Amino acid sequence: MQRKKHAVTIQDVAKAAKVSVSTVSRVLNGKVDVANETQERILSVIAQLGYTSNLAARSMRSRRKNLIGLVVPDIGFPYSIEIMKGINRAIAQSKFDLLVYTTGDVRKNGSALHEQHYVSLLNNSVTDGVIIVASAASDFITNAPIVAVDPHIVNPNYPYVQGTNYQGALEIMEYLLGLGHRRIGFINGRPEIASAQRRLEGYKDALKAANIKVDESLIVPGDFVQPAAYKSTLQLLSLKDPPTAIFAANDQSAMGVYQAAEELGFRIPEDLSVVGFDNISEAKYMGLTTMDQSLDEMGYAAVQMLIKLIQKEPVETEAHKIPTKLIVRTSCSKPRH
Amino acid sequence: MQRKKHAVTIQDVAKAAKVSVSTVSRVLNGKVDVANETQERILSVIAQLGYTSNLAARSMRSRRKNLIGLVVPDIGFPYSIEIMKGINRAIAQSKFDLLVYTTGDVRKNGSALHEQHYVSLLNNSVTDGVIIVASAASDFITNAPIVAVDPHIVNPNYPYVQGTNYQGALEIMEYLLGLGHRRIGFINGRPEIASAQRRLEGYKDALKAANIKVDESLIVPGDFVQPAAYKSTLQLLSLKDPPTAIFAANDQSAMGVYQAAEELGFRIPEDLSVVGFDNISEAKYMGLTTMDQSLDEMGYAAVQMLIKLIQKEPVETEAHKIPTKLIVRTSCSKPRH
DNA sequence: ATAAATTACGGTAACGTTACCGGTATTGAT
DNA sequence: ATCAATACCGGTAACGTTACCGTAATTTAT
Structure with missing residues (x-):
């Protein structure tokens, strides 16, 4: 690695090409009024010196930065x-x-x-x-x-x-209800986050529409990452009347469900159905049914x-x-x- | 979204706090010689105006940027x-x-x-x-x-x-050879890349060490992404004497192997063993045996x-x-x- | 041939910040 | 009361770049 004490500046280029900094700046920014000959000379000096314009200085002066x-x-x-x-x-x-x-x-x-x-x-x-x-x-x-x-x-x-979080949650519930599930657990996301709220609303509204009473013991806390969902799933599956399906607020929570289910000997999907939300790239290989929110x-x-x-x-x-x-x-x- | 024509600068802060820009700069950079009272005043003005120091200007002047x-x-x-x-x-x-x-x-x-x-x-x-x-x-x-x-x-x-690409490739081969495989396919990475070269070397050297002749028809091209590996796997599995195991230069290539194997009706691992390289996060859920290069x-x-x-x-x-x-x-x- | 337009370039002033050098007050010591 | 030390703060000059204006040289128009 070659260490230069000071970076090459537009001044150095100007000096080496025997022109003013203005002219160098013009060729750098593709302005027209510069002779072909000098342009080529400047370009070759730039290449030779390995000059790169200073991002900070440029940003400070010009509007467009791309x-x-x-x-x-x-x-x-x-x-x-x-x-x-x-x-x-x-x-x-x-x-x-x-x-x-x-x-x-x-x-x-x-x-x-x-x-x-x-x-x-x-x-x-x-x-x-x-x-x-x-x-x-x-x-x-x-x-x-x-x-x-x-x-x-x-x-x-x-x-x-x-x-469309609310709509997505409704569809998940329709799917699970359509399969015949009646006791469906819900692993919440971070409650202060709008999308988590909408998913929970969808869960509840779908149950109401199907004339199923919302059982608060089936709604357990989560925070969108695996460990919390793991703990909450252990709790759900230890209920006297455990859910036959779990709707996890996101795919990472579903990973926690998988982990807990495996430990407790619940097979997926025979003993427990699981649905996630997000369709992250791992979901494909987990075989996880999930809501792709793209x-x-x-x-x-x-x-x-x-x-x-x-x-x-x-x-x-x-x-x-x-x-x-x-x-x-x-x-x-x-x-x- | 509030659009301000010009961003709030240190000048604005100085004016509002009735001090010089130098003093504002001092509190911004945590220098000591500024009275507690003025420091608090400046800090509150900063909060009130929503001032953020200009990254470009700051970078240009000071050495440390964190x-x-x-x-x-x-x-x-x-x-x-x-x-x-x-x-x-x-x-x-x-x-x-x-x-x-x-x-x-x-x-x-x-x-x-x-x-x-x-x-x-x-x-x-x-x-x-x-x-x-x-x-x-x-x-x-x-x-x-x-x-x-x-x-x-x-x-x-x-x-x-x-x-340690070479060493890793050796270990993969030892593992496959240890399982009893003798015809092992290799899906190459991009040949201009050093790590791909080292993995191929490991593949060949391990075969030589086991007194197995390197069969060039078992070494097929790849480029570290799925589609190329998919095509190359189709080619490998169509051989008269197809390999019983495939060493893919990376996990994404292994995904291509999975895809081709599934299409041709080869079951993994019963009909075909597969090893990848990298241990990307999807590998866990694919059940893919792979070399974790961390x-x-x-x-x-x-x-x-x-x-x-x-x-x-x-x-x-x-x-x-x-x-x-x-x-x-x-x-x-x-x-x- | 002269005026006007064009081409090619240089000079200067910013942009917003910090480093550095100073200069007042205030405090403390004698 | 005088002087030195300290605390606090302001002014100025950069950093490297581009925008803007100006001007000499050349070309074109009349």
Whole structure:
């Protein structure tokens, strides 16, 4: 690794090419009024010196950066990963590059309180717009456009892309009820999050529509990650009259159900049917029947929406809903008596 | 979404708090010589105005940014994802935040040719150091430290973290040979990549050590993604004397093997044993026996190494090797006659 | 041949921040 | 009461880039 004490600047290039910095800047930005001959000379000097323009300085001065920002609390989380796949696809097709900002952990810097901070950090400086995943703020102050993917609150004051959580939950319940299940457990998500609330509502409403009384002992806590769901499942399966099916608020919770079921000797789907939510990439190989909320497409749509906003083109709607669809695999069957 | 024409600057804060910009800068950077009273006043003004310091301007002026850069060609690729998980873990525990730069697709901007460009872009401006994944360049010019994860070339001129590909391949072969397999297919990775070369070498050397002649018709092309492996597997399984086991250069290739085997009616592991390489998160649910090269740990180790370099602490070695370990699941059995 | 338009380039001023050097008050010591 | 030390804060100059304006040289129009 060659260490240079100071990076090569536009000044160095100008000096070496015997022109002014203005002229170098012009060729860098593809302006027209520069002679072919000098342009080539400058270009060759740039290549020779290995010059790369300073992102910070450039961002500070010019408006267009061809860079989209993404704010994610945790890029190792399967949910984030699916969304990022879609974002990545859209970015690959665009002229924009992507800058992802993460602190690695929601807890590291006070989570929601700092969303505004990260958005400003990117949007006030290096990016043309940002996408924020799972935002909890109701509003953002920003001078460049912002689009949220799956915001955690209802009716935010900014454009967003979201799945149809309530409708998806209804469909899951229709499916399970259609198979003949009557005692269906529900593993909750984080209760402060809008999508978790909508899924729970769908669960309850579907039961009511089927004239089944909601049994609160079948609704157990969760937080969208495996360990909590594991514990809650142990609790459900230890009931005198355990459920014949479990609706987990997301696929990672379903993993916890699998783990608990295996330990207690419940076979899936013979003894216990399981449905998840999200359709993360692992679900396919788990054989998990789940509601695909197309996280991937949500990311994709968000980028497209943001690019339109950046280019000041009209967008159809500020609240883009992506329909969920049930993916039937092998984790459900009819209940036995 | 509140749109502000111009972002709030340190000047605005200074004016509102009736102090100079220098003083505001001092409280922002936690300097000591500022009265408690004024500090609190400035802090409250900052909160009230929703001020966030401009990343570009700050980066331009000060040395320390507490920001680590990551250059990845494609953040939707399972391989990248596993590495990013480890990086994320290490970042979460550190005082550094992470800025990931991606173009979304290796092909978008000429791949390897532009690695230097992206490294400079981040390292000459906003970050204190960068990690580069799957680099193909033999050297980098940079004024801040750089660490590579799984470089694609041998003996690069910069610090790196890598798995023991050759050793891992040997172990896989020992395992398959130990089960009694004699005709073992190999689905290659991208041949220009060092790790693929080492795995192939391991494959061949293990056969030689067992006095089995290398049959070139059992070595089929691949490129680390599913479709190519699928096609190559169809080819292998159509041989007069098809292999009883297949060693796929990575887990995604193994997915292609699964797909082809299913279509041709080969049951895994009864009719065909399969081993992968990487241990991506899907592998667990596929029941795939695979070589865990701890991509996650590679990412983790790279961050730790980089942080040491940034803080000018000594590092033990510039070439950190992470041992592979075989994860035995259910995709292999003894061959039938 | 002269004026007007065009081409090609240089100079200067920002952008928002921090580093550095100072300069007042205030306090403490003698 | 005088001087030194300290606490607190302001002014100015950068950092590397692009936007803007200006101007000399060349070409075109009349």
